[in-house]
Amino acid sequence: MTMYIYLNGELLPKEEAKISPFDHGFLYGMGLFETIRTYGGKPFLLEEHIERLQAGMQEMNIAMTLTVEKAGKIIAALCEKNQLPHSSVRLNISAGEGAMGPQTETFHHPAIFAFQRPVVPSFEMKEKEAVLLQLRRNTPETGFRLKSHHYFNNIAAKREVGSDPAKEGIFLTKEGYVAEGVASNIFWVKAGTLFTPALDTGILNGVTRMFLLKRAQAMQIPVQEGLFRLKELLSADEIFLTNSIQEIAPVHLIGGKCFPGRNGEITKQLYEDYRSWTGQTAFL
Incomplete structure (x- = not known):
């Protein structure tokens, strides 16, 4: 079964998802992520995850506003496309392309991508x-x-x-x-x-x-x-x-x-x- 990834507004087979080698998330670690659990296709504590992500983007000088509504739509689309209602979703923001060398200016064109893996619901705590x-x-x-x-x-x-x-x-x-x-x-x-x-x-x-x-x-x-x-x-x-x-x-x-x-x-x-x-x- 093909696994799909969300990348900058598109759902793509994972083999087709690419980011630029000049992306500062790759070159200098200028990126953030959240790992979000879904239960029955619904992300848990999504507002808290996005609030922390936004605080991180502000700290890294990444000029993007990701609303809870938009993040929810991304996750819902992945759950439906991959047929994975119970899952772990990794939502990434990578700063985007820039010149060689550490950048002090604001990043205005970050990359946003998300992917899933299945998580089987469990009803007993795992020690x-x-x-x-x-x-x-x-x-x-x-x-x-x-x-x-x-x-x-x-x-x-x-x-x-x-x-x-x-x-x-x-x-x-x-x-x-x-x-x-x-x-x-x-x-x-x-x-x-x-x-x-x-x-x-x-x-x-x-x-x-x-x-x-x-x-x-x-x-x-x-x-x-x-x-x-x-x-x-x-x-x-x-x-x-x-x-x-x-x-x-x-x-x-x-x-x-x-x-x-x-x-x-x-x-x-x-x-x-x-x-x-x-x-x-x-x-x-």
Whole structure:
């Protein structure tokens, strides 16, 4: 079956989709992306993804406004064309062509492209083993971390962990504070309080992270964001990871110490609440 990609207003077979070798997204990493989960053809938390993407474009001096409505139409067209209602959509903005050398002027003609892969709906949290990385989390290029094409720190960390999808590497900052996973944010529970590293650590403000913080507050679960040492993480009662595709992934092992994984009480509460918002219960 041919897989179609959206590129600058067209749906093309993936073999025909091309960008210029002079695109600064390719030459200098001047590009951004969002990975969006669709459930039954509907993108989840699309407004939050596009808001973060727009903030990144402003930071990179890319002059384009992508509305939630337009992004929704792109994703709907892909879901229909590829017959993939349950999917992961990667939406990219690449700065566009420019002269050789770093460009200080505004990019006025960015490329926009999106592609999919299938995701089978799951109704049970998939546990992870968390692996403490020797490699430290790099600092953001500017005042806050962008979800950008500057991704080698994550790739090098993934090489350290290996290709096993049941393992996730956990970064510490150079100062030794708990940061985030290779492709996830990290949370833990201690004595009924939910903890997660603050944005001051230089982590990505994940869309699922933001959503869960709001939901925890609505559910009257106490929340603390801050700078935490490894010993505080390892003394937790429950640990879990979050991202848009894996949703909530409970940790059952880290640093040789076992944790309750999917049996964690607050982890289960947040997962059931999350499922209700995605509409997954309709698939049961």
